[in-house]
Amino acid sequence: MTIRLLLADDQDLIRGALSALLDLEDDFEVVASVGRGDEVADAAAAHRPDVALLDIEMPGLDGLAAAAVLAARVPACRVVILTTFGRAGYLRRAMEAGAVGFVVKDAPPETLADAIRRVVAGERVVDPALAAATLAAGDSPLTGRERDVLNATRSGAGVADIAARLYLSEGTVRNYLSAAIAKTATRNRIEALRVADERGWL
Amino acid sequence: MTIRLLLADDQDLIRGALSALLDLEDDFEVVASVGRGDEVADAAAAHRPDVALLDIEMPGLDGLAAAAVLAARVPACRVVILTTFGRAGYLRRAMEAGAVGFVVKDAPPETLADAIRRVVAGERVVDPALAAATLAAGDSPLTGRERDVLNATRSGAGVADIAARLYLSEGTVRNYLSAAIAKTATRNRIEALRVADERGWL
DNA sequence: ACTCGGCCATGACATTTGTCAGCGGGGCCC
DNA sequence: GGGCCCCGCTGACAAATGTCATGGCCGAGT
Known part of the structure; x- marks a missing residue:
């Protein structure tokens, strides 16, 4: 059974490269690829991916907001956030937005494929160090x-x-x-x- | 004749993905891949790539500095800067550092392969819009x-x-x-x- | 009903920041 | 030598910023 993927990243070159990387795995198939956050939901509705890989920095709608929309409109699609910055707040907000995975772009390449498979299996996948940092940072005291x-x-x-x-x-x-x-x-x-x-x- | 490539980017995942993307081309071979600027020159000396693809943001030594070192130590290796930001100053500094190509990460994926081939052919490759912006920005008036x-x-x-x-x-x-x-x-x-x-x- | 907290505002105050004019020293180039 | 520009400093002033006390209006919780 192949896993259907949606890729969202505003950098064309990176999106293409990730696509190439994921296509190396036999059980993955990239079924949609978009460059804007506000195209994510439509693409997911049209192509019914099993997993959506969302970057955070995107025009139109950021990846976190896109994740929330996706959770509402295409609940069968699991969301993995894939971002450059392992910032504590991002992780918290990603979880609140319904993401089940969080991978940073400087993780080793195998991590991504592994995370995807585990997410499909129903697990939540988060870098432990980042999770710890997030807890340490605590909730925002700002109004x-x-x-x-x-x-x-x-x-x-x-x-x-x-x-x-x-x-x-x-x-x-x-x-x-x-x-x-x-x-x-x-x-x-x-x-x-x-x-x-x-x-x-x- | 295959083109030998060196890849330098601090984000493992991106580096792996780019590697996958470039390997799709029959005439490319990624012979070295590093995650720090200060490893670039050694890797180039050891593997003699035809072209080095350098990101700018890297620990140790940034891509621009690495390009300068490379130009001095391994002059046969052409340098292409591959970066997220199409900032005017980066381009100028890249050219001063001896780079012959400059590609931004949100360019379409074919651009990269194309740029590499043209650089090998002796051309200089720069996004025209960015080149114009760089000229418009002018030299720094700051002391x-x-x-x-x-x-x-x-x-x-x-x-x-x-x-x-x-x-x-x-x-x-x-x-x-x-x-x-x-x-x-x-x-x-x-x-x-x-x-x-x-x-x-x- | 009462309190607590967020929200919005005011006024007064000390401090920091930005501007300007002017000074001397040095290097560079004609 | 004389300009010119960068460097570094001073002093004075205006404007922006940060702090504090105080007050009123709401909504949520006890």
Whole structure:
């Protein structure tokens, strides 16, 4: 019985290469391959893969969101997240989105095939080290608004810009920023953003 | 006549996948595969590849530096940079380092094989759009110190920290930062860092 | 009913950051 | 020698940022 796969990654070359790699295995068949998150669900509905391999960074819809849509629309299809970054927050969010596997791109090549087979067998597959890190990072102490404001900081915008974009007063924005800085135990917004990012508190 | 290839990418899975992809071509043979920049030159010396495919982000030595070393130690080996980011500065630096090809990872899969063959034939291969962007970005107007200070900003450190790290007065640091902000036509250090990054002014 | 927490805001304050003008020293090139 | 530019510094000022106290409005839980 061959395992039908869907591949989603925004980098064409990587997608092609992964496809080539997976095709080397006799029991795998790549039945669909897309480059945007918002094409995942349609492709899965059309081709009925057993497993969807989703990258996180994708245009349209990120892999985590795509996983959630997929779980709702094509529940028979198991989701494995395949990403560059073994960030704690990604893993947590992937699990919440219904993924059953999580593989980082610097794992040895056999890992992927192995993970796919185990997922099909009903197991959950996660790198143990990453799982530990995720637990260590704990839940995000940031409130929704604090997250919003921190995220808006990413572009380098000033308080005024953020306030405008979020329809808040400037003072409020500064307050949230201050709270975020306190909770991350840093000394300014950019450090706060960096550690919140690392901890997956986004 | 088969073309001998060396593959350097820090992500095992990607390296394996690319290897699989390239092996599909009858005239290619992957003779070496490494995961660190500082292993490139030795591997090339040992296996005498015709073409080295180097990723930029690598531990030990980045792909650009590795290209320079390779050009000096194994001049017969042509260098193709294979990277995620089609950033103007990368291309410029790649060319300065002696690379003859530059392929981005979201190019269509055939592009890579094509680029390799053309490089072997003596051509230079660069995405035209990227080449144009690189010319548009122009040479860096930043002075050495301005670069240093901007780079130190990356971690999110404040003026005082940067001054300490660079053995400068705080006022001087602020002046350089101000100059960098002016030259990038932005409004604060973090925007300045972002655009300088994009333009390859590092 | 009461409390707690998130949300949004204000005002006041200290600190940091960005800008500007100006100084001296050195290297390079005409 | 005289320009020119980079380097490094200072001092002064305006603007942005971070902190704190305080208040009101909600919804969820006890």
